[in-house]
Amino acid sequence: MTEPDRRRLLQTAAALMAVVGFDAHSGQWLTAPQAGATTLPLLEGQLLFDAASRQAVATDFGRAVSRVPVAVLRPGSVADIVKMVRFCRRFGLPVAARGQGHTMYGQSQVRDGLVIEMGSLARIHAIEADRAVVDAGVVWRDLLAATVAQGLTPPVLTDYIRLSVGGTLSVGGVNGTSYRQGTQIDNVLALQVVTGEGELLSCSPTERRSLFEAVLGGLGQCAIIVRATLKLQPAPAMARDFQMVYPTLDALMADFRVLLADGRFSYIEALMPALPTGGYVHVLQGVAFYDGTPPDNAALLAGLNFIPGTFTPTDLSYFAFCDRLEGLVAGLTASGRWTLPHPWLDMFVPDAAAEAFIASVQSQLGAVDLPDLPLIVYGFKRSRLTRPLFRTPASETFFLVDVLRTTDPPAVPHAVAQNRAFYDAAVAAGGRFYPISAVPMSRTDWRRHFQPEWGRLASAKQRHDPAGILTPGPGIFGG
Numbered sequence: 267m268t269e270p271d272r273r274r275l276l277q278t279a280a281a282l283m284a285v286v287g288f289d290a291h292s293g294q295w296l297t298a299p300q301a302g303a304t305t306l307p308l309l310e311g312q313l314l315f316d317a318a319s320r321q322a323v324a325t326d327f328g329r330a331v332s333r334v335p336v337a338v339l340r341p342g343s344v345a346d347i348v349k350m351v352r353f354c355r356r357f358g359l360p361v362a363a364r365g366q367g368h369t370m371y372g373q374s375q376v377r378d379g380l381v382i383e384m385g386s387l388a389r390i391h392a393i394e395a396d397r398a399v400v401d402a403g404v405v406w407r408d409l410l411a412a413t414v415a416q417g418l419t420p421p422v423l424t425d426y427i428r429l430s431v432g433g434t435l436s437v438g439g440v441n442g443t444s445y446r447q448g449t450q451i452d453n454v455l456a457l458q459v460v461t462g463e464g465e466l467l468s469c470s471p472t473e474r475r476s477l478f479e480a481v482l483g484g485l486g487q488c489a490i491i492v493r494a495t496l497k498l499q500p501a502p503a504m505a506r507d508f509q510m511v512y513p514t515l516d517a518l519m520a521d522f523r524v525l526l527a528d529g530r531f532s533y534i535e536a537l538m539p540a541l542p543t544g545g546y547v548h549v550l551q552g553v554a555f556y557d558g559t560p561p562d563n564a565a566l567l568a569g570l571n572f573i574p575g576t577f578t579p580t581d582l583s584y585f586a587f588c589d590r591l592e593g594l595v596a597g598l599t600a601s602g603r604w605t606l607p608h609p610w611l612d613m614f615v616p617d618a619a620a621e622a623f624i625a626s627v628q629s630q631l632g633a634v635d636l637p638d639l640p641l642i643v644y645g646f647k648r649s650r651l652t653r654p655l656f657r658t659p660a661s662e663t664f665f666l667v668d669v670l671r672t673t674d675p676p677a678v679p680h681a682v683a684q685n686r687a688f689y690d691a692a693v694a695a696g697g698r699f700y701p702i703s704a705v706p707m708s709r710t711d712w713r714r715h716f717q718p719e720w721g722r723l724a725s726a727k728q729r730h731d732p733a734g735i736l737t738p739g740p741g742i743f744g745g
C-alpha cells in the first residue's frame with residue numbers, strides 16, 4: 267500500500283468512527299451500529315460530519331443565504347461519488363457538488379444533505395494539441411497555466427479564473443471573448459458524469475446527446491460532472507489592452523455595437539465604475555491578442571468616438587491579462603471586503619432594451635452599492651451559442667449586465683429585493699437571468715426561464731434523477 271493510500275484509508279476510518287450508518291426509519295445518521303441500519307460505503311476519500319467542515323460549505327460567495335448539510339464528501343475517486351450518490355438516492359437524501367462555491371444564492375448548498383467538494387478531484391489528465399481532459403474540480407487558472415506552457419489555451423475563460431471547471435460548465439462561463447467564441451459550454455467536447463441514479467456515464471454531441479445538453483448549463487440538476495474534455499486552441503503570446511473612456515452611456519453603446527459587428531478586438535467589455543460624487547465613468551475595454559508583431563493601434567481605433575487622450579494602451583502577456591483580477595482580489599481579501607455579502611445580479615437583456623435597462627439600474631444604484639467593482643456589460647451574438655439550457659434573449663445581439671454589489675449583512679434583504687425588481691423589469695423587456703445571481707425564484711419563474719426547453723429538462727431530470735436528490739439549491743424542481 268502506498269503512503270497516500272494508507273493515509274486515505276486512515277482518514278476514512280477516522281470519519282467512520284464518528285458516523286457508521288444511516289437509519290432510514292428515523293432519518294438519522296448513526297454513531298453506533300444498529301440492527302436494520304445501513305452502513306456507509308467504504309470510501310477512498312473522506313466523509314466529514316464535523317461542524318467546521320459543514321459550516322464551510324453552508325455559505326457561498328453571495329453570503330445571502332445559508333444551508334447546513336449533514337455531511338461533506340471529499341472524494342478520493344470518482345467511485346466515491348458513485349457510491350455516495352447511490353447511498354443518498356436510496357434514502358432520498360439531497361446531494362450537490364460544490365466547485366469553488368462562487369455563486370450568489372445558495373446554488374451549491376444542501377440543507378440536511380450531502381455536499382461533495384469537487385476540489386479534491388482536480389487532476390489534469392491530458393493536454394493535447396486541440397483538447398484537454400480534466401477532472402471537474404480543476405480550477406481554470408491551473409488549467410490555463412498548464413496549457414499556456416504548451417502554447418495553448420481554452421478558447422473562452424471567465425474574467426475571474428479561480429473558478430472550477432464543473433462549476434462554470436454547470437452555468438455557462440462567459441467573458442469578453444464570448445461574442446466571437448461562444449461560452450465555455452460551447453467549447454466542451456465530452457463529459458463524464460454521475461447521474462442522480464449513481465450511474466457513471468460518458469456523453470458528448472454524438473453519445474447520449476440529450477444528457478450532454480441537460481448537463482451543460484444545467485445547474486447540476488441531472489448529473490454531477492466528474493471529468494470534461496475541453497477544446498484548446500493556440501494561445502496568443504500577448505494582449506494589448508485599450509480602455510476607452512466615453513462621454514455617455516449612449517456613445518459607449520453605439521461603439522460597442524460597432525465592435526460586436528466587425529469583430530476587430532479579440533475581447534470586449536464595458537466597465538462602468540460608480541463615482542463617489544454621483545454618476546458613472548463609461549469605459550469600453552477592447553483587447554487585441556497578438557504574437558510577434560504588435561497590432562496597428564490606428565486601425566483598431568478607427569471610427570470610434572471615445573474621448574481622445576483619455577487612455578494609453580498597455581501590453582501584457584496573455585496569461586497576465588487572463589489573470590488580471592488576481593491583484594484586485596488579493597487586495598479585497600486583505601481588507602476583509604471579499605468575505606462581505608455579494609448579492610450579485612447578472613441579467614441578459616435584448617439589444618433594443620439595453621440602454622434603458624442599464625440607465626435604470628444606474629439611476630437606482632450608486633457608489634454606496636458598488637464600492638468595489640464596476641457595473642460590467644458584455645456583448646453577445648446569439649448565433650455563436652449552441653447549448654439549449656443557456657437561456658438568452660431572442661435577439662441576435664444582446665448584452666449581459668452584471669451588477670456586482672458588495673453590502674454589509676443587514677443590507678442583503680434590500681439588495682435581493684431590488685435584484686428581483688431589476689429581474690422583473692429585464693424579463694418584461696425580453697431578458698433572461700444568468701442563474702448564478704441572487705434572485706429569489708419560484709418554480710414558475712424557473713419554468714419560464716427555461717422555456718422552450720423546460721420540457722426537455724424536466725424529462726431529463728425524470729430519467730436521470732427520478733428521486734429528485736440532485737442540487738436542490740436553486741429550487742428548480744422544488745427543494
Ligand SMILES: Cc1cc2nc3c(=O)[nH]c(=O)nc-3n(C[C@H](O)[C@H](O)[C@H](O)COP(=O)(O)OP(=O)(O)OC[C@H]3O[C@@H](n4cnc5c(N)ncnc54)[C@H](O)[C@@H]3O)c2cc1C
Nearest residue numbers: 365366367368369373425426430432433436439440486491
Ligand atoms: C469573483 C467572481 C467572478 C466571476 N466571474 C465570472 C465571469 O467572468 N464569467 C462567468 O461566466 N461567471 C463568472 N462568475 C460566476 C461563476 O461562473 C459561477 O458562480 C460559477 O458557478 C462558479 O464556479 P464554482 O466552481 O465556484 O461553482 P459553484 O458555485 O461551486 O457551483 C455552481 C453550481 O454548479 C453546481 N456544480 C458545481 N460543480 C459541479 C459539478 N462538477 N457537476 C455538476 N454541478 C456542479 C453547484 O451545485 C452549483 O449549483 C464569477 C463569480 C465570482 C464570485
